[in-house]
Amino acid sequence: MSKYVAAIDQGTTSTRFIVFDHSGNVVSVDQKEHKQIYPKPGWVEHDPLEIWERTREVIEGALSKGNISASEIAAIGVTNQRETTVVWDASTGQPIYNAIVWQDTRTDAIIAKFAKHGGQNRFRRKTGLPLATYFSGPKIKWILDNVKGAKVKAQKGQLLFGNMDTWIIWKLTGEHITDVTNASRTMLMNLKTLDWDDAILKVMDIPRAMLPEIKSSSEIYGNITSGVLSGLPVAGDLGDQHAALFGQTCFKPGEAKNTYGTGCFMLLNTGEKPIQSKAGLLTTLGYKIGNKKPIYALEGSIAITGALIQWLRDNLGLIEKSADVESLAKTVDDNGGIYFVPAFSGLYAPYWKSDARGVIVGMTRYVTKGHIARAALEATAYQTREVLDAMEKDSGVKLRALKVDGGMVFNELLMQFQSDILNVPVVRPKVAETTALGAAYAAGLAVGFWKDADELKKNWGRDKEWSPKMDSKRRAGLYSGWKKAIKRTFDWVE
Helix, strand or coil, rough: CCCCCEEEECCEEEEEEEEECCCCCEEEEEEEECCCCCCCCCCEECCCHHHHHHHHHHHHHHHHCCCCCHHEEEEEEECCCCCCEEEEEECCCECCCCCEEECCCCCCCHHHHHHCCCCCCHHHHHHHHCCCCCHHHHHHHHHHHHCCCCCHHHHCEEEEEEEEEHHHHHHHHHHHEEHHHEEEEEECCCCCCCCCCCCCHHCCCCCCCHHHEEEEEEEEEECCCCCCCCCCCEEEEEEHHHHHHHHHHCCCCCCCCECCCCCCCEEEEECCCCCCCCCCEEEEEECEEEEEEECCEEEEEEEEHHHHHHHHHCCCCCCCCCCCCHHCCCCCCCCCCEEECCEEEEECCCEEEECCEEEECCCCCCCHHHHHHHHHHHHHHHHHHHHHHHHHHHCCCCCCCEECCHHHCCHHHHHHHHHHHHHHHHHHHCCCCCHHHHHHHHHHCCCCCCCHHHHHHHHCCCEEEEEECHCCCCCCHHHHHHHHHHCCCCCCCC
């Protein structure tokens, strides 16, 4: 009898391999960062071969740290940074270009061209997504248009596309697949049919032959062909935010979670019918388990949250490590009248303005680095409030509490401010690694390691809860200052 299920968590800045026991507790973990490549302003790339190398290293690292043998593991799940686009040669397995990361804005001219006919919502009815540089489809088009010989090779069926999940699963098993959640982030999948949309493929000039087969989020896709996990089934695949929704056991319509990572992503389970947003949110797949009906979600995506803290560390040298931002922010009592809007990659939900750029407003001689640190943390909470307001408008559901996960949830100052600015309790679960846990759950369900969703629900427990302490007048005043600040970022790029 297998004791564990494991997950590969391929994120924007690092890759992790986490082994979980039957109660959903972390047994062993290994993590390695990979290079962030910035060839031009607004361009962000990763080396897919480096990421594959890191994946192999963390698998070996976690098994060795936990003294775990492959025979003790029932199945492997995969979760990944979504929209990050890899195109590789089907016969050599070599990428024809670096991976273009979800934050990259180079496709803005392609987006503007598509928007000329039908506006920003041209494909929204079918895909649930506005035209934005965020999604994979236009990134594929950019690679085919700009890499010599790529278009001809793609038409001959010699090139393959994948988001990071597809790339990793192909390297592990040789199978060219993705799941409904990742496919829903390409702007190429029809939300109703759960298949690639031929009309959109034609507009974007992307050959269907290079796209992976779309599967559910929980089924056996294939067995691992080599390495320490050889022979084990890969049986779960979800984009990172959908995996976190699943790991937080938000199985009922109206349940929501917010993940604080490089960016911030709030998902609300809306049940078996897709809800078209009127308030600037994305309509997306929540998850699909085996042959059961798909579950849909509304999503508010924020591009830069944790990445802003890394920027304070790496570009300004204000802190030595990301965790130091809390003690620096605690050296002051408030933000000193400044707001920091980190529109480094434009603004995502609910504005969708790729021509916005970051600003710090309200500067005076009084302001110190403590105020800048505090304003950087507060930016995450304000952006989350904007998304929550949009969600309540779209769904008509008033959120009673927010389940949170991701690296920043251990920042007590931020979590208290988040509760204050939302005016609802903020709840951190016992296992904060909910992204990897969601992928492990999907894989475990597929092989019978867990029986059903009820068994998973029993694993969820609360670790800490923050309740609002701020008076309503102060809350309203601070938020109105943020709304003023965010307008200053609009239309910056000509």
